[in-house]
Amino acid sequence: MNLLNEDLARAQMSARLGEAQQMRRAAHVARARRVSRKAEKAARQARLALARAI
Template sequence: MTQTLNWSNQMNLMNEDLARAHMHARLGEAQQLREAKLARARRLSRKAERAAQQARLALARAL
């Protein structure tokens, strides 16, 4: 009986460990996705700033 309870407990712990590992992997993927989106937003912001600066310079030259 004790052996059966031990085995059952070990199986439950293994399932918990597996679920924890899956959750950790999903959280890591979500974090990477957030970082990628943030990096893209920064790149686009810098590109927009450069375009705005070029437009201001072109306008200043035209006047």
């Protein structure tokens, strides 16, 4: 019975670790998308400023 409880605890811990990794990956992807959008906006503004200066 004790081994069964240990196996269950290991399985639950493994599942939690997997979920945590997925959440970290999702947060990283979301952050990368935000940074990418900001960079695209900055590039657009720079092109517009350059076009106005010419």
